[in-house]
Structure formats: C-alpha cells, structure tokens
Amino acid sequence: MIQKYDFLVIGGGIAGMCYALSVANSGKGKVALVCKTTLDEANTAKAQGGVAAVTNLAVDNFEKHINDTMVAGDYISDLDAVKHVVCNAPKAINALVNWGVNFDKNNNGEYDLHREGGHSDFRILHHADDTGFEIQRGLMEAVRQNNNITVLENHYAVEIITQHHLGVQVTRRTNNIECFGAYILNPTTQKVDTFLSKVTLLATGGVGALYSTTSNPVIATGDGIAMAYRAKATVKDMEFVQFHPTVLYNPAETHPAFLITEAMRGYGAVLKLPNGNEFMHKYDERLSLAPRDIVLGPSTTK
Numbered sequence: 001m002i003q004k005y006d007f008l009v010i011g012g013g014i015a016g017m018c019y020a021l022s023v024a025n026s027g028k029g030k031v032a033l034v035c036k037t038t039l040d041e042a043n044t045a046k047a048q049g050g051v052a053a054v055t056n057l058a059v060d061n062f063e064k065h066i067n068d069t070m071v072a073g074d075y076i077s078d079l080d081a082v083k084h085v086v087c088n089a090p091k092a093i094n095a096l097v098n099w100g101v102n103f104d105k106n107n108n109g110e111y112d113l114h115r116e117g118g119h120s121d122f123r124i125l126h127h128a129d130d131t132g133f134e135i136q137r138g139l140m141e142a143v144r145q146n147n148n149i150t151v152l153e154n155h156y157a158v159e160i161i162t163q164h165h166l167g168v169q170v171t172r173r174t175n176n177i178e179c180f181g182a183y184i185l186n187p188t189t190q191k192v193d194t195f196l197s198k199v200t201l202l203a204t205g206g207v208g209a210l211y212s213t214t215s216n217p218v219i220a221t222g223d224g225i226a227m228a229y230r231a232k233a234t235v236k237d238m239e240f241v242q243f244h245p246t247v248l249y250n251p252a253e254t255h256p257a258f259l260i261t262e263a264m265r266g267y268g269a270v271l272k273l274p275n276g277n278e279f280m281h282k283y284d285e286r287l288s289l290a291p292r293d294i295v296l297g298p299s300t301t302k
C-alpha cells in the first residue's frame, strides 16, 4: 500500500512530536507520525530531573549557560550548536507550555528552578521528579487532538527511500541524495507499506538499549542512525554517548535498569566499590559530586 503525506515524522518522543506540532500548526500540510511501539514508550517519558533553560534573566544569562555547557563538554562541544540550543531554549519551553506541558511553579507564580551538577545557576525547569512523563503526556494530548496529524503506533520504519530505490546508484560521495519517504512495516497486515512524503524527519532517539545495562527503554536501538547510514548519509560523532553513571545493576533484569538519580549524590550519597571502599578521591576533588564523565571513567574501569 502507498500512503502520501506532506510530512513523515518517524519517532514519537519530544523531538518528533514537537516537530509534528510545529508543522501541523503552521498549516504546511498533513503529517504522519509513526512510532514503533506505543506513543507513550519513548526515552522522553523516562526523563526525570528536568530541562535546563535560562528563564530568569534577572539572575541568569545565556553567556553563563553557554559557558557551563562548554565546561561540562570539556570544550569539545560545537560552540555554534551550544549557542543555538541555549539561546533558543526559553522559546522551546514556551512552545511546550503552549502545547499543554506543565512545569512546577513557586508561590510567586515563577518557575520553581532547580540547580544540577555543572550549572552555575538555578535554571532546571521540572515537573516534580517525573518531568519527562509530563512532557510526553502533554505532547501526546496535543498531537492526538491535532486534525492535521495522523498517529500510527506500532509502525516500524525499516528503510528510508532515496533515488537508490528508483534504480539510481547512490554512494556516500553522491551529494544530492534525496529522501522521498520511508518503508514502514504494518504489524497488522505484516506488510511493508510505502510512505511518500515531501519532508521526512528521523527522530528515532538514541542507541542506549544496545548496551547490556542501560537506563533506556527497549526502543532505543539507533534505528534512525542505521537507516540514515544505509541510505549513505554521513553519520558523525557516534563516539559521544551520554551515560547515566549510576543505575541499579541487576543482570537478570530486562531494560531499562532502574536509574539511581544523580540527585542522590547531591543529597549526600557516596560512590563505593563492591568491597565498600570509597574511590573518587583518586580521581576528582569533587569526590562523589564529580560530573558524569569523570564518575563513569573510574567506575567502568574498576
């Protein structure tokens, strides 16, 4: 079967749903949003701590947030990308709020901002300790109510369509590779349908579930990256994987492993080896409060 849309969004986490809502609301056309399981199963729904954005310009500013981000990234982050994300974060937060996402406020009606490791100021917006769940909930409601968006759950994208599928040879050196949509497995019919679209967005999340122990749900298998790579796109920066350094390790447990939030260490929890000895003094003067990359280094090599 062939289905035609103006926009094909593959992935129903925060990235896919925000894009779908943006284009659907701007009247640019009909959107198909596909996800390989149910719409509520995404990394987005698992996020706990909150989202960093400069929302109180009386005490905070973009320069500080940019600097904090560069320090946390050991100065290897792309400065233009960091500036773009930091400076557009307040706008993105407003969009989430307008689509129905709630962030906690204090008695004065201002956002109740938290501070987390690596941030020089209070700038973490949150919803209790289930921020991601609230974001997923709010966006799912907005998406389901939008007449321009068709949600297709349990639809598994397997390949994006390029000139290659019209018999043209495409290599990694071809510089005008075009995407015409995707082949998507319909689990009910057990057939692969052709979805044609003017614009296709891959928003399939990360690769965390490839690791034997991970805080990520099972959907995080890097499908979009693999599809893009097979379509001869250039894939870069694959060595950058963000890890939660502390989870409850249970070899018998299936994904995801229960996250032991870093807030625990903020409240005094101490990292120890299986024999009960502390070890962080060998690596960083901040001890158990050292940032993720430092904590992960020794804890994976010991």
Ligand SMILES: Cc1cc2nc3c(=O)[nH]c(=O)nc-3n(C[C@H](O)[C@H](O)[C@H](O)COP(=O)(O)OP(=O)(O)OC[C@H]3O[C@@H](n4cnc5c(N)ncnc54)[C@H](O)[C@@H]3O)c2cc1C
Pocket (backbone or CB within 6 Å): 010, 011, 012, 013, 014, 015, 016, 034, 035, 036, 037, 039, 041, 042, 043, 044, 045, 046, 047, 048, 049, 050, 051, 052, 132, 155, 156, 157, 158, 203, 204, 205, 206, 215, 216, 217, 219, 220, 223, 224, 259
């Ligand atoms: C336990 C945990 C805690 C976290 N805490 C925080 C936090 O406090 N703050 C923060 O900023 N970030 C946090 N994160 C990270 C954050 O959740 C992710 O970076 C973010 O949600 C990624 O969103 P996404 O839309 O890119 O992908 P996801 O939310 O993972 O969505 C991916 C979507 O792609 C779909 N998909 C994948 N493959 C296919 C396919 N082949 N066909 C069709 N659909 C497909 C999936 O079904 C899913 O709908 C946390 C993550 C975890 C796991």
